[in-house]
Amino acid sequence: MGEMVTITREEYSKLLEAAEDLADIEAYDRARRDPGAAIPADSVRRMVDGESPLRVFRDLRGLTQMQLAERASVNRVQIADIEAGRKTGSVQTLHKLAEALEISIDDLV
Incomplete structure (x- = not known):
């Protein structure tokens, strides 16, 4: 036993x-x-106010939805739906988007 x-x-x-x-x-x-x-x-602040993290990080990287779609090999409509809150995106889609944005998937959810 150790010294007390x-x-x-x-x-x-x-x-x-x-x-x-x-x-x-x-x-x-x-x-x-x-x-x-x-x-x-x-x-x-934008994210705290409820804006889509995907949109915020896309803006930070200076990318259009189409540019991100090409980088991530994801349909641009999926990006628009996620940013608008109409859909959440599959884990696979979010993983591709996170990699293209050079962030963690946790940053998107």
């Missing part, structure tokens, strides 16, 4: 807070090393 140390609840709370701060700093450092993963605030 007794500390006050206040000290324990400060250690937990410091550990959370360290985790935040590490996450910030990771994000700074990989700026490609950042999404502009106005794009995030």
